Amino acid sequence: MKTKLRLWAASTAAMLVCLTSIHADPAVAEDKLKIGLVFFLSGPGAAYGSHARDGAKLIAEALNAAKVPAPYDKAGINGLRIEPVFVDEAGGAQKQLAEYRRLVESEKVDMVIGYNSSADCNAIAPVAEELQVLTDFFHCGNPQLFEDIVTAPEYSVRTAPTGTMDQVAAAKYLLEKMPAIKSVSGINQDYSWGQDSWTEFKAAMSALKPDIQYPAGLFTKLGTSDYGAEISALLSSPADALFSSFWGGDADAFALQASTRGLTEKSKFVLTMGTGIIDDLGEKTIVGSIFGARGPHGYFARKTPLADWFKAEYLKTYHRVPPFGAYAAAQGIFGIKAAYEKAAAGLAGKLKTEAVIAALKGLTFETASGFPITMANNNGHQAIQATAYGVYAGWDKAKNEAIVTDIKVYPAECVNPPNGVRAVDWIKSGFKGAKC
């Protein structure tokens, strides 16, 4: 018994030694910048995360080879070679906290870019502040992150606009298309993203047109495959329009099932994450539906040398048009690069994290979609950007790509709350201070 315990102690000690030795870092080279990149690589979230990873990989390699057009033509980040460390975001916030600490302390990354799930962002941000590591929450959309969770961020930044922008722009676009609209129903996934999206959209719609009706607000479980009952319910009292923030496999399944049952003819579809459906379903996408892309990405991208290069390069490497996850990852890296090089002011080598963050505050930088991002809100830690909506008009068989018409771009200050105003209050105030 006694010896058994001794053996236990010995094996535990051996495990610890093993841990520290394998993870012991080789001498830290000063000519590289290690970046932890956390995206969903498995589970339903991989519908996004795998694109983000592809985009990040492409950008990191192109930057290292100094192949990216101006203004990012300098090699790496301030001449430092980017060394990406990829981590899977799947597995829940508990696991992600452990992974985050491992990235920082064992992998000794200089910064972390990633996190799609708002639960993960909320859990990680306080730890990022504590460990004092620059962390770019590249694509979670919850305004609460800087409104409630970390109210005075120092090390946490977000280079993507919040989801508020998508809902506000969707409401404005829908009203421009259908000024006589009387009712909107909603179908969303039953978790924070879907619940918040529907709440914000309703608030925005009511602010713009107070007498609008909401006959049904349905919520489905994440990962549902059969939407028969919901579609019947929506068909039996059809609203003029149907709002949905579905993404990934759920969005595809719903779109396929709704179009075969003729729901699309009764209600105008408004899909805030709709370009994901175009990416997956191609010519089976519902013609005439209103689409967004969590920003002015993909089909909405403006023609700039950088945007054209990104699209062409992505198409060449992965044989598809870049989905919006790839744009989000690209803009995350570009934002850091722009800040880093601004802070360096021509000097080579590594910088202090604080100097980079100071440079990022308020910075406006160029993106792969051609619409610049400004770090305008929450003391310069939260991005705003223009966004766009359009209508899917059919499939161009010759070019093998989607025809998107009626594209309307909304300036950043038109659809994002001004600095210091809570998203919900701003919507309820009737978009006070918006510059459209």
Add this chain to the structure above:
Amino acid sequence: MGTLSAIIVDAASFSAWLFLVAVGLTLIFGVLRLLNIAHGAFYSVGAYAAIYAIGASVALGWGTALQLAAALGAASVIGALIGLLVERCVLLRLYGHPEPLVLIATYALFLVLDDLTKMISGGRSLYAAQPRDNLGQIAIGGLQYPTYDIALIGVSLMVAAAAWYTLNRTRLGRCVTAVVFDSEISAAMGIHVGRIKTGTFIVGSVLGCIAGALTAPKIAVSPGIGVEVIVIAFAVVVVGGLGSIPGALLGAAIVGLARAVTAHLMPEVEVFAVYFAMVAVLAVRPHGLLAPVAARRI
């Protein structure tokens, strides 16, 4: 009136899907006394197999019937292969071990198989809606329904009938029933208990793959579709009575009805409907509604 007919059709259509997903699980439990978490992975493997098979047959210019046959064929072959491998290489070594251990083994298998499908497909969302589109629509009670979805109700009932007939009216079925009641006596009577177990597991995994294959034309097959399936299939099987085929049918009907009613009348409680039905049934009838009678051994 319109709502009532819609609820009935939706419930029937969803129940049919639930039954297809759950029947393999309950069969394996009935004979092997193991809760197979890997069932969710079989479902997603079958779905991917069907997508590729339908894609290939569309490219060859085959008609709808052949497309479906190819999908089912591919799913069955892969299901049988994986079932055989899993039973021979893993489960065979675990018979007689405590239940939790086997449960964890099937969970590990689920993780591996789910990841393998992701590796093969590259994690992309794939779809193959051709057979479902080709079959067109029918109108019931003023609403349009895809013929494919309605046909699945018939397919489900046929699977249920076939399973019931095989188990109750054939020699093979009687052997299986004997093994369920007492495998030692069965072995003494000259039944190849090992073969019955292997065979049942293979049939169960083929059924899991077929459920995926039949669902594939309705959805875009993407990573992670197996996770939700496990929990919902468990719920159906537990409500009906573990190991009972008619029980799975009844369980599917109850859970399907609960979902359809809530989706139409009380959408805000729809997410709880499944688990609530499960808790309610278990609290009243702990062994499920149609559990096979078994004497409690002391």
Add this chain to the structure above:
Amino acid sequence: MKGHRMDWTIAALLAVAIVATVGAAGVPSWIRYLGQLSTSTALASVGVMILLRAGLLSFGQSLFYFVGGYAVALIARYGGVTDALALVMVAAIAAGLAAAIIGQLLAGYRGIFFSMLTLALSMVMFSVATKVRLFGGSDGLNIGLMSYLGYRPRGPDAQWASFVFCIWVWTALAIMTHAFLRSRFGALIPAVADNEIRIEYLGYSVRKVVWVAYGIAGMLAGAGGALAGLSARHVDPQFAYWTTAGDFIFVVLLSGQASVLSPALGAFFLEILRSYASALFPDQWQTAFGAMMLAIVLFLPAGLDRLIVLIWSAVRKIRALRPHTLERGRSS
């Protein structure tokens, strides 16, 4: 194992706790964090182990893990309490109460039906939690920094303090559980799995034994959930999800059921395994993790405990071949 002899399990628990406390400062915070997670998982797993000794497989200990974690988050948020010890105690009591109530319903269930009903209840909790605004929906709730009996560490000290706190809460509860399992009532628990009728003939109520075991398991899971919430400073509905309960079961199978110390070893091993799988195979960590699980189940079905016993008996055999070495070893 008589009373007058030194109890090695308690000695070992204290030794682990002291070593961990003293060594904590020298270990990187990510390993400390894994250690914290292990203590919380270990507590819940000890509960699973107790029930398993009674022949009951609970697939729903995540329910009480959830209750514990959310009790901490809600009381800290709305009640303004920041004392970690008070919070953990309240959380454990809340979870214990919940288990005592649910246990009344469950005490009559056995086998797979017990497992399934516990699973169903935890899934109900999961879906309720994703809906309820008070619980923060699927985003969950964040928890602020704690104080420890008046000591209010900030910055890196805070993480160190919370690690030491977790270790000692685990130690204290493990010792209490150990004492309970060795009491006369505790000895009835394995007897439930052996022969229920015999217990009744001895004049005890099987129902009551199962009920008490379930209540204690729930309380332990609640304390575990509280520690997890304090460590992560965040709770979310994932706490109640069936995969969380699956982890607890896996830990018990991994570690074996020899003593209350075993699950801690298993839990730590599990965290390390997961960490390594995702560090080395970011894309295929599920495969790597699943394959390892499968290998353990197939080749070490009795758990890591068994591995240690096997190594020990091998060592003894080698020593037996060389009696002189053994003698010399002892005298030196």
